[in-house]
Amino acid sequence: MSITHIVLLLLVVVLIFGTKKLRNIGSDLGGAMRDFKKGMEGDEEAKAAREREEKLRADPPVTAQVPPVHTESTEPRDRAP
Template sequence: MFSKFGMWELIIILVIILLLFGTKKLRNAGGDVGAAFKNFKKAFKDEDDKKEETSHLNDNRDNTTQDANFSESKDTDSNKKS
């Protein structure tokens, strides 16, 4: 039903919207939409950065745990020899 819009129909609809709302309101609405997209992208980027930091911290914890286990096994071996 609506799939047969041509270029002229779209132009007429845009002119009607422009007349109804005016350029100032449309400019403000465009700025608001742009700011919303910018904040949305920033939120996703911040979330990805947090995931990278968390994975980096988890890798360090795994290494620390392995080092601690290794040093404990050394201590128990030296205690057994004594």
């Protein structure tokens, strides 16, 4: 497409819609893009909050570890005389 084709296309669009209508379409399109970006940022924040909650549920707080107590042994005991 050459530059003359683009200019001709823009001229036809302006004649069909008019400059006022094109300005309104441009501002509406800009507002829609702005709202979409805000919505995407909100989704990322919600996702991060869910991940924090998942981590809290998956990793319980560390408590003091008590060594296991062995009551029975499988090895024979040596008795001292």
